[in-house]
Amino acid sequence: xxxxxxxxxxxxxxxxxxxxxxxxxxxxxxxxxxxxxxxxxxxxxxxxxxxxxxxxxxxxxxxxxxxxxxxxxxxxxxxxxxxxxxxxxxxxxxxx
Amino acid sequence: xxxxxxxxxxxxxxxxxxxxxxxxxxxxxxxxxxxxxxxxxxxxxxxxxxxxxxxxxxxxxxxxxxxxxxxxxxxxxxxxxxxxxxxxxxxxxxxxxxxxxxxxxxxxxxxxxxxxxxxxxxxxxxxxxxxxxxxxxxxxxxxxxxxxxxxxxxxxxxxxxxxxxxxxxxxxxxxxxxxxxxxxxxxxxxxxxxxxxxxxxxxxxxxxxxxxxxxxxxxxxxxxxxxxxxxxxxxxxxxxxxxxxxxxxxxxxxxxxxxxxxxxxxxxxxxxxxxxxxxxxxxxxxxxxxxxxxxxxxxxxxxxxxxxxxxxxxxxxxxxxxxxxxxxxxxxxxxxxxxxxxxxxxxxxxxxxxxxxxxxxxxxxxxxxxxxxxxxxxxx
Numbered sequence: 001x002x003x004x005x006x007x008x009x010x011x012x013x014x015x016x017x018x019x020x021x022x023x024x025x026x027x028x029x030x031x032x033x034x035x036x037x038x039x040x041x042x043x044x045x046x047x048x049x050x051x052x053x054x055x056x057x058x059x060x061x062x063x064x065x066x067x068x069x070x071x072x073x074x075x076x077x078x079x080x081x082x083x084x085x086x087x088x089x090x091x092x093x094x095x096x
Numbered sequence: 097x098x099x100x101x102x103x104x105x106x107x108x109x110x111x112x113x114x115x116x117x118x119x120x121x122x123x124x125x126x127x128x129x130x131x132x133x134x135x136x137x138x139x140x141x142x143x144x145x146x147x148x149x150x151x152x153x154x155x156x157x158x159x160x161x162x163x164x165x166x167x168x169x170x171x172x173x174x175x176x177x178x179x180x181x182x183x184x185x186x187x188x189x190x191x192x193x194x195x196x197x198x199x200x201x202x203x204x205x206x207x208x209x210x211x212x213x214x215x216x217x218x219x220x221x222x223x224x225x226x227x228x229x230x231x232x233x234x235x236x237x238x239x240x241x242x243x244x245x246x247x248x249x250x251x252x253x254x255x256x257x258x259x260x261x262x263x264x265x266x267x268x269x270x271x272x273x274x275x276x277x278x279x280x281x282x283x284x285x286x287x288x289x290x291x292x293x294x295x296x297x298x299x300x301x302x303x304x305x306x307x308x309x310x311x312x313x314x315x316x317x318x319x320x321x322x323x324x325x326x327x328x329x330x331x332x333x334x335x336x337x338x339x340x341x342x343x344x345x346x347x348x349x350x351x352x353x354x355x356x357x358x359x360x361x362x363x364x365x366x367x368x369x370x371x372x373x374x375x376x377x378x379x380x381x382x383x384x385x386x387x388x389x390x391x392x393x394x395x396x397x398x399x400x401x402x403x404x405x406x407x408x409x410x411x412x413x414x415x416x417x418x419x420x421x422x423x424x425x426x427x428x429x430x431x432x433x434x435x436x437x438x439x440x441x442x443x444x445x446x447x448x449x450x451x452x453x454x455x456x457x458x459x460x461x462x463x464x465x466x467x468x469x470x471x472x473x474x475x476x
Binding site for chain 1: 106139142143146147171192218219220221222223241244245247248250251254255293296297312318319320321323348349355358361453455458459462463
């Protein structure tokens with residue numbers, strides 16, 4: 001519960017953003033993100049809220065950890081935590 | 097128990113250089129008197145165990161997990177409150193990890209088994225949506241987590257959730273517990289690795305008063321194996337130089353000021369209050385309590401009559417043998433507990449440290465951290 005997950009914003013609608021997480025689109029709230037964000041920005045998300053805009057030059061290094069974790073076995077605890085974080089971001093009706 | 101994971105680094109050459117630096121910077125210490133550093137984050141422990149970092153660290157460095165699992169430090173009477181509300185027929189939602197955390201006698205899972213309406217949510221926004229869908233009945237969100245998670249609870253309370261939505265806060269605030277652990281003579285911590293994503297909210301400046309008071313360095317670190325090694329190397333360097341200051345080893349996520357917007361919302365809704373952390377101590381300012389302005393949302397105030405008789409008699413089976421508190425304080429390792437891996441497993445947990453995916457016992461059980469550490473700590 002203290003590891004956020006990065007995702008890329010595909011659309012912003014007021015305080016909601018559509019965010020792409022490894023090909024899965026979810027809805028994330030922007031109430032507490034530290035900077036204004038726009039389509040194409042990467043954000044760190046925690047329990048369904050964006051908490052930081054990730055500087056573009058830092059995106060690659062940020063993703064490395066998650067690429068390693070998500071490549072792990074289905075029952076890996078860290079992988080399950082990351083998947084739980086993804087589940088916290090709301091699914092739009094009829095969407096992935 | 098899983099086989100130890102093979103060491104895998106994004107940049108093996110840099111990992112090797114960091115490990116060599118760690119050995120060099122702690123060479124003046126011995127296996128019997130290693131440099132003791134503590135991290136305070138379940139995700140750090142997960143990454144350390146998962147990527148097998150302890151196996152690679154020099155024996156002159158000892159890495160202790162402190163009270164970094166918010167679910168684990170939730171005190172039994174706080175669980176009792178949630179159980180009492182559920183038993184009284186209210187709908188109670190919480191994060192999945194909280195379900196099986198033992199109260200004085202029962203967990204929320206036990207309450208659910210006896211017919212109470214307990215629901216698991218991944219995020220507070222889901223709890224708000226569920227409350228909105230059933231406007232006629234009170235809906236209580238049993239909120240756990242450190243400041244990073246409390247920010248989300250604060251944000252929904254500031255956005256006018258439905259009137260039947262209430263919060264039972266078990267949110268905790270990390271900086272004050274570092275003060276408590278730093279003063280425990282048994283623990284003897286010489287440096288703290290602070291959690292990067294929590295510090296993304298508070299900023300690394302929040303640790304400066306602590307450093308000034310205790311003369312212990314703090315390094316803010318990320319979660320990637322190289323980030324963690326870099327954090328330890330920075331701590332070792334500060335400790336050897338006798339320099340007590342804050343170093344930000346995770347600049348891609350953390351600034352000195354942190355996320356002001358999140359802080360404003362956090363402190364508009366919550367105020368720090370003293371509270372008991374399971375197995376550790378009463379921590380002044382360690383709990384996050386709803387401010388008076390949010391009294392109408394506070395399940396403790398709204399359902400005070402139900403909670404008045406909340407603490408049930410009795411004690412969970414074998415709870416008296418559980419060493420979760422010592423483990424959270426960094427005094428004991430999971431393998432020091434007689435129950436670990438025997439009577440206490442993730443399938444049948446005795447204590448909170450085995451329940452949460454961020455609990456030291458659960459992590460060691462999953463990733464086989466214990467055997468490695470026993471080897472390292474065989475010569476105290």
